[in-house]
Amino acid sequence: MALDARTGINTAREGKQLPDVDPSSVSPRDARELSKLFFERLRTLEEGTHEYQYARNTLIEMNLSLVQFAAGRFRNRGDGRLEDIVQVGTIGLIKAIDRFELSREVEFTSFAIPYITGEIKRFFRDTTWAVHVPRRLQELRTTLAKAKEHLAGELDRDPTVAELAAHLRIDEEEVIEGLIASNGYTAGSLEVPPSGPGDQQARTRPHAELWGEEDPGVELVEDLLSLAPLLRELDERDRTLLSLRFGQEMTQAQIGEHLGLSQMHVSRLLSRTLAKLRTGLLGQT
Template sequence: MPPRDAPAKNPEPAEDSGSPSNSVSPHAERRAETMRLFHEMKKLPPDDPERERIREAIIRDHMPYARHIAVRYGGRGEVVEDFVQVAYLGLVKATDNFDPDHGTGFLGYATPMILGEIKRYFRDATWDVHVPRRMQELSSALRKATEQLTHDLGRSPTVAELAERLKADPEEITEALDATEAYTTASLDRPVRMESASATLTDFLGDDDPRFDAVVNREVLKPLLARLGERDKRILLMRFFRGMTQSEIGNQLGVSQMQVSRLLSRILDELRAGFG
């Protein structure tokens, strides 16, 4: 794995696509350069020193992007650097397994892999008290269901409503609620394992480039949106890009406002499920 804080030539993520762009945008140039490096690396034998040099260059160039994803999760109270190292591991795996001939951009391939590594670590290693895997998974699903039902109902959901949404027994929901108490958040004054012994989580707040969030969300959403039907895509376009009301969408589709509301809820549930 590359050194913990290896410098990168450029602080922004080297987003990639399957073919070079004719745009003069620096991002497009970097995407094309990354793909060129992958193609060049693929031609070299595994034991060629030049192949290893190219591999390390690609990893180093994308480390700021992986770190940004990790910090989003580290802000929940865990030691930030632990999440960063896990994100780097996902980045290394993505680099070693990426095939440029499949037509997928590198970030579109690497982002889910980095997120998967972080989520596995968060699930398995961040509980202060050991909780059975089933309860950990149910607790995670419970947080999402509570947020969604609160939005839909305009109030906090009952245990029975949560159990119905998650297709679980009310007793399991109660146990999962108790299990969440086993995960303890940390103070912002908690020291982190960085070079400076006096560094705390507070020192790392507010420094993120807001463009990173857009890149992460876009890359995760791309394959999810691609799986939607044409009508579902049209509904999302009218609602969130054209700012149309549900009644206006209903008039366009020839359905009632209530049907549009149900369709939107289903579409958004599918997208949220894809985020894991």
């Protein structure tokens, strides 16, 4: 294949035609030389033509070994998504091919690797956090992790917030913000029992059963749903009284003045109406 590749290169340069190449059979060494030929021809072709697509697609397939190489550096990230990493790295390779120019006098390999690794790092930044946080805090988390490791080695203990701030020459508030944001990188399951000291029975029950409490608002909603049909049965005057007393929070004296009634009369009417509603609710239960 190496000999055929070299022959193809010579023929292509003489006849200005691209050779028929099986990209999967081209070695990385031959791919480097063939890529120069394809890039040289690509810049003279009209975008959208069949020959342009052939040249571009062949360049992509011939240089997939660069993606495999770059993806291998992220193999031990613990995500188990090497296939996804390769797909994302391929996007970086395509961007590099579309932006590469032979006039730069730079090897395509040196030009493409930063594009590929940059795309992979962006993928991890955008998808591996359990909770989305701003990019500034994501980068601060990495900086803080390195600083903590460095200072822990020097101090033989975990550094304080003040020591981290002094080492990084940033405000303590910014350090605290970064440490809090770090909690969003991973998330635990509510179905996992808590660890550490505590009641033995509690440690056998998942977090979902131990956290939270009854929401009093739920019972209120149920009461309101039960109350709605009873309110519709009241006459307009009684509904107006309830609206002024409990909706607008007016006093009985203010209601009496508003409706032209005595405060005592208002009190009797409210007591009667509330007793009627209470009886209706108790009857339902």
